[in-house]
Amino acid sequence: ARRASGFPVAYLTGQKEFWSAELTVNQHTLIPRPETECLVETALELIPGHASLDILDLGTGSGAIAIAIAGERPGSQLTAVDIVAESLSVAQANAGQYGLSNIRFLQSDWFSGLPDAVFDIIVCNPPYVDSRYHGFTDGEIRFEPRIALDGGHQGLTIINHLIPAAIRHLKPGGYLLLEHGYDQALSIRHLFKLHRFSSMRTRCDYAGKERVSYACLL
Numbered sequence: 001a002r003r004a005s006g007f008p009v010a011y012l013t014g015q016k017e018f019w020s021a022e023l024t025v026n027q028h029t030l031i032p033r034p035e036t037e038c039l040v041e042t043a044l045e046l047i048p049g050h051a052s053l054d055i056l057d058l059g060t061g062s063g064a065i066a067i068a069i070a071g072e073r074p075g076s077q078l079t080a081v082d083i084v085a086e087s088l089s090v091a092q093a094n095a096g097q098y099g100l101s102n103i104r105f106l107q108s109d110w111f112s113g114l115p116d117a118v119f120d121i122i123v124c125n126p127p128y129v130d131s132r133y134h135g136f137t138d139g140e141i142r143f144e145p146r147i148a149l150d151g152g153h154q155g156l157t158i159i160n161h162l163i164p165a166a167i168r169h170l171k172p173g174g175y176l177l178l179e180h181g182y183d184q185a186l187s188i189r190h191l192f193k194l195h196r197f198s199s200m201r202t203r204c205d206y207a208g209k210e211r212v213s214y215a216c217l218l
Contacts, residue, residue, distance in 0.1 A: 006140045019068035023094045028086035030148040032064040035205040036125055039179045039212050040068045042203055043123050046175055046214075047073050056081070056117070056169070058110060058124040058162070061148060063091030063103070065123055070100045079117070081108040084147070111165050118171050125179040126158045127151040155181055156188075163191045170217045182209035189213055 002012065010016040010031045016023050018032035019040060025031055047053055047069070053076045057066040060080035070078045080103055082088050088105050095103050106113055128151040135141045141149055151158050159178060166176045176197065180188055185202040192200045197215035205211035 007143055008140055011143060016062070018062075018064040020071070021064070021067055021094070021098060023062050023064055023067070024090055024097075025062050026086075026090060027143065028084055028145060029062040029090050030125075030144055032062060035207070035209075035211050036065065036179055037068075038203055038205045039123060039125060039177060040065055040072075042177055042212050042214060043069055043121060044072055046121060046177075047076060049073065050075060052076055053120040054118070054171075055079070056114070056119040056122045058122060059083075059126060059148070060091050060105070061087050061125075063094045063105075065125060066091070066103050067095055067098060067100060069123070070095070070103045071098060074102060076102065078103040079106060079114070079119070080104070081106045081110075081113060083107065083109045084145070087145075110162065111169055114169060118169055119174060120171055121175050121177065122166050122170060123177045124162060126162060128155040128159060128180050128184060130155040154187075155184060159184075159188060160191065163188075163197075164195050167195060167217060172218065174217050175214055176217070177212060177214040179212055180210075182211065185210040185213050189215075 016025045055078045057080040060082045066078045066080035092105050127149050129149045189200045192215040199216040202210050202213045
């Protein structure tokens with residue numbers, strides 16, 4: 001009956017596959033989606049295999065992104081933050097299951113718990129759904145944590161905050177990578193430019209939709 005109501009299969013089973021991991025998920029965490037693998041792929045292309053970089057995963061949720069990158073780039077050190085304590089405990093358990101010791105988990109409202117930390121790469125799958133989206137009342141996403149999905153006006157309120165906030169947390173030559181909605185790439189590249197980022201790029205997901213934009217801080 002719960003499935004008939006649109007209740008997500010991943011919450012019924014408590015499991016979701018992402019990258020090469022089988023992750024525990026619950027209603028405190030967003031369900032990882034295949035299109036987010038595009039964000040992981042983009043990050044991995046920017047991290048040489050032998051590198052020892054400092055990487056931040058903002059809003060880690062189930063830990064999917066951090067765990068994928070940490071597993072592929074064992075020489076790099078990841079910091080994964082989330083405001084929701086219950087999400088962090090799920091993420092820590094997921095990382096522990098794969099014996100990953102190169103991820104540090106921290107409860108933080110975006111950058112607030114990282115006052116002086118700087119990183120080579122910041123990756124983020126922020127809330128980017130428009131607040132007015134009907135799916136919040138009648139779609140499957142109504143069962144997922146709204147805090148992880150609702151991006152405010154046009155889905156860009158959080159992103160508008162994150163791009164300038166990231167500047168003081170990036171090393172020179174560092175990259176900020178953002179997942180976003182299929183129709184938001186132009187707005188995000190404009191925001192990057194406005195805040196003096198350079199080398200803006202956008203990548204499409206497996207469905208051919210613009211899904212990840214990233215830029216370099218010189």
